[in-house]
Amino acid sequence: MAELTMVEALNLALARAMADDETVLVLGEDIGRDGGVFRVTDGLIDRFGPERVRDTPLAEAMIAGVSVGLAAQHMRPVAEIQFMGFLYPAIDQLVNHASRLRTRTRGRLTCPMVLRAPFGGGIHAPEHHSESMEAMLAHIPGLRLVIPSSPARAYGLLLAAIRDSDPVVFLEPKRLYRAPREEVFDSGEALPLDQPFVLREGDNVTLVTWGAMLKETLEAAERLAAAGAECTVIDVATLKPLEMAPILESVGRTGRCVIIHEAPLTGGFGGEIAARLADQGLLGLLAPVTRVAGYDAVMPLPRLEEHYMPSVDRIVTAVERVMSFG
Amino acid sequence: MDRTVPGAAKTGRTHAILRFLRPDGTAIGGLPGFASDRKEMAALYRLMVLTRSFDEQAIALQRTGRLGTYASSLGQEAVAVGAAAAMRPDDILLPTFREHGAQIARGVTLTELFLFWGGDERGSDFAGPREDFPVNIPVASHIPHAVGAALAFKMRKERRAALCIFGDGATSKGDFYEALNVAGVWQVPCVFVISNNQWAISVPRAVQTRSDTLAIKGIAVGIQGVQVDGNDAVAVREVVGEALEKARHDHEPSLIEAVTYRLGDHTTVDDASRYRDDAEVGKHWKEEPIARLRAFLTAEHGWSKDEEEDLLTEIREQVEAAVEAYLATDAQEPAAMFDHLHASLPPALAGQRAELAGKDGGDG
Numbered sequence: 001m002a003e004l005t006m007v008e009a010l011n012l013a014l015a016r017a018m019a020d021d022e023t024v025l026v027l028g029e030d031i032g033r034d035g036g037v038f039r040v041t042d043g044l045i046d047r048f049g050p051e052r053v054r055d056t057p058l059a060e061a062m063i064a065g066v067s068v069g070l071a072a073q074h075m076r077p078v079a080e081i082q083f084m085g086f087l088y089p090a091i092d093q094l095v096n097h098a099s100r101l102r103t104r105t106r107g108r109l110t111c112p113m114v115l116r117a118p119f120g121g122g123i124h125a126p127e128h129h130s131e132s133m134e135a136m137l138a139h140i141p142g143l144r145l146v147i148p149s150s151p152a153r154a155y156g157l158l159l160a161a162i163r164d165s166d167p168v169v170f171l172e173p174k175r176l177y178r179a180p181r182e183e184v185f186d187s188g189e190a191l192p193l194d195q196p197f198v199l200r201e202g203d204n205v206t207l208v209t210w211g212a213m214l215k216e217t218l219e220a221a222e223r224l225a226a227a228g229a230e231c232t233v234i235d236v237a238t239l240k241p242l243e244m245a246p247i248l249e250s251v252g253r254t255g256r257c258v259i260i261h262e263a264p265l266t267g268g269f270g271g272e273i274a275a276r277l278a279d280q281g282l283l284g285l286l287a288p289v290t291r292v293a294g295y296d297a298v299m300p301l302p303r304l305e306e307h308y309m310p311s312v313d314r315i316v317t318a319v320e321r322v323m324s325f326g
Numbered sequence: 327m328d329r330t331v332p333g334a335a336k337t338g339r340t341h342a343i344l345r346f347l348r349p350d351g352t353a354i355g356g357l358p359g360f361a362s363d364r365k366e367m368a369a370l371y372r373l374m375v376l377t378r379s380f381d382e383q384a385i386a387l388q389r390t391g392r393l394g395t396y397a398s399s400l401g402q403e404a405v406a407v408g409a410a411a412a413m414r415p416d417d418i419l420l421p422t423f424r425e426h427g428a429q430i431a432r433g434v435t436l437t438e439l440f441l442f443w444g445g446d447e448r449g450s451d452f453a454g455p456r457e458d459f460p461v462n463i464p465v466a467s468h469i470p471h472a473v474g475a476a477l478a479f480k481m482r483k484e485r486r487a488a489l490c491i492f493g494d495g496a497t498s499k500g501d502f503y504e505a506l507n508v509a510g511v512w513q514v515p516c517v518f519v520i521s522n523n524q525w526a527i528s529v530p531r532a533v534q535t536r537s538d539t540l541a542i543k544g545i546a547v548g549i550q551g552v553q554v555d556g557n558d559a560v561a562v563r564e565v566v567g568e569a570l571e572k573a574r575h576d577h578e579p580s581l582i583e584a585v586t587y588r589l590g591d592h593t594t595v596d597d598a599s600r601y602r603d604d605a606e607v608g609k610h611w612k613e614e615p616i617a618r619l620r621a622f623l624t625a626e627h628g629w630s631k632d633e634e635e636d637l638l639t640e641i642r643e644q645v646e647a648a649v650e651a652y653l654a655t656d657a658q659e660p661a662a663m664f665d666h667l668h669a670s671l672p673p674a675l676a677g678q679r680a681e682l683a684g685k686d687g688g689d690g
């Protein structure tokens with residue numbers, strides 16, 4: 001067992017998937033000799049060759065579209081979009097093709113592809129490199145949306161995504177790429193998709209989040225515990241399809257819920273979870289469901305970035321507020 | 327074959343449009359081997375007539391409220407049928423919404439086509455060509471799929487090719503260029519066929535691009551482009567056949583511009599008289615592909631009046647039977663919209679499906 005970064009864990013999962021199944025191939029910009037700009041595909045070209053570790057021309061719609069064609073022809077492409085900010089041209093392929101190929105052919109053609117993209121802020125990246133636009137993707141029926149929050153979950157969820165028979169968008173929080181490290185066992189075992197992970201149990205408040213915000217959320221839970229408020233922390237992990245059961249179960253116990261995400265507040269995925277709680281868990285609530293989110297502002301350049309990102313302080317304040325009810 | 331380049335000096339055009347049959351059906355020079363095969367030529371002709379008959383019936387059904395919006399392929403039958411006739415069964419077709427003839431030639435049944443245009447997904451669950459793609463509607467977005475599928479063939483060392491058809495309008499999109507470009511880099515067994523019918527709804531070819539031909543768009547990406555008379559079924563079949571061979575054996579992609587003309591409205595909700603002159607359409611009727619092939623068949627193969635009548639009767643019966651089967655097909659159960667959303671329905675969606683099925687499932 002080794003202590004790995006998320007980048008190393010993702011690399012391990014890709015290598016494992018490619019070794020296990022010769023229909024798996026990776027493609028994208030600079031993913032071959034260079035190993036990807038974040039090194040997620042480092043060394044794969046030496047092990048599996050340039051046919052299966054395939055540098056592409058610079059064209060995102062094409063990368064996604066070619067992946068649809070490969071997947072319809074029984075391959076399992078894992079495409080990398082270099083940054084989420086450059087994923088938008090590929091959305092046409094996701095909405096109009098990948099997500100509906102099975103439906104529109106009644107299962108005759110399928111689309112077992114994975115589209116990976118680093119996303120999120122907090123690493124002082126240039127303009128267009130820091131947004132969190134996951135809610136746009138969560139709106140697409142027929143598409144799975146998975147976001148890991150630790151090296152071990154990245155390993156297990158990426159394996160699951162690759163083995164799944166349907167398209168998965170796999171967003172990697174790049175703020176977690178190099179730290180923290182975690183023990184990752186190359187067991188070849190996938191983690192379940194469509195299931196949130198309960199990372200901490202507490203009876204006072206339920207904190208729901210995903211991706212890099214787990215870091216601040218767990219820190220806030222720690223600080224609050226010292227002050228006597230015990231939090232359950234849930235990592236949603238698969239945003240679409242959204243399995244509410246563990247969230248409803250926890251909020252049924254705590255009566256209080258704070259949802260945290262880096263993405264802008266309005267139309268953010270937190271709104272969906274809040275609406276489900278209002279619909280299915282209202283009678284158990286002791287306080288309003290609250291969101292701590294990025295502002296409805298254009299993601300600022302690095303100098304103001306830290307003021308945009310939800311902080312531990314903002315989470316603690318939100319929890320204190322919901323604790324003040326009842 | 328006619329390889330003259332009219333006005334070459336003025337346009338700088340280096341390639342002639344390839345043509346074997348003049349609009350009156352007479353041969354220009356030496357013909358490809360299959361053109362002397364009476365059975366094969368009659369089969370090609372039959373598919374084109376069947377396509378036009380399907381087309382007429384589809385429009386009639388739409389006008390009487392029994393089919394959805396429909397895109398006619400009137401006048402373009404030689405491109406679709408000629409291209410598909412050059413394919414092998416295990417090649418794959420990636421068509422647009424106007425290539426009914428190609429689908430029919432591939433073995434998609436008329437009932438399946440009616441079902442699709444009548445608003446039922448089962449129409450794309452072809453019993454025949456199981457690996458062909460369904461009809462593509464977001465213009466040009468299927469072109470990269472052809473490259474992906476062709477790459478899969480190449481990686482598996484299968485001698486198969488992907489044939490992708492799209493319109494002149496599609497060549498203005500990034501998808502077209504992105505796909506062509508990567509096909510050139512990777513050398514995949516892919517044939518791109520432009521059915522240039524001169525119009526993209528109301529936008530004429532000249533407003534689409536200043537490029538002299540669409541075929542020369544291959545030059546920038548290192549792919550050979552040829553222009554063929556798209557109303558000459560013999561030429562389309564020959565040129566596409568050659569390109570498919572190059573694809574299967576040498577992994578060499580190619581671009582073929584088949585020059586044709588859309589004789590009908592864009593779709594059943596379009597009124598082309600708003601933007602184009604009847605005189606222009608009338609002129610193009612003189613070059614339409616079915617009369618041309620019939621004249622050739624009559625002159626070269628002694629195609630008789632009796633044979634023609636028998637064919638029309640047989641086709642009428644086939645189309646009528648397909649309409650009957652289509653109209654007799656029950657709608658799917660409402661909950662069927664969830665049946666192929668994923669390989670198996672995620673528990674998180676069970677509630678929504680149950681609601682639709684009239685069972686008490688609560689909220690999903």
Ligand SMILES: Cc1ncc(C[n+]2csc(CCOP(=O)(O)OP(=O)(O)O)c2C)c(N)n1
Nearest residue numbers: 424463464465493494495496523525526527
């Ligand atoms: C991306 C996209 N934009 C617009 C449309 C609406 N539309 C449908 S067909 C069409 C014209 C297509 O022209 P062309 O590619 O020449 O094909 P044709 O219809 O002539 O066969 C348009 C604009 C569409 N389906 N997809």
Ligand SMILES: [Mg+2]
Nearest residue numbers: 493494525526
């Ligand atoms: Mg057109």
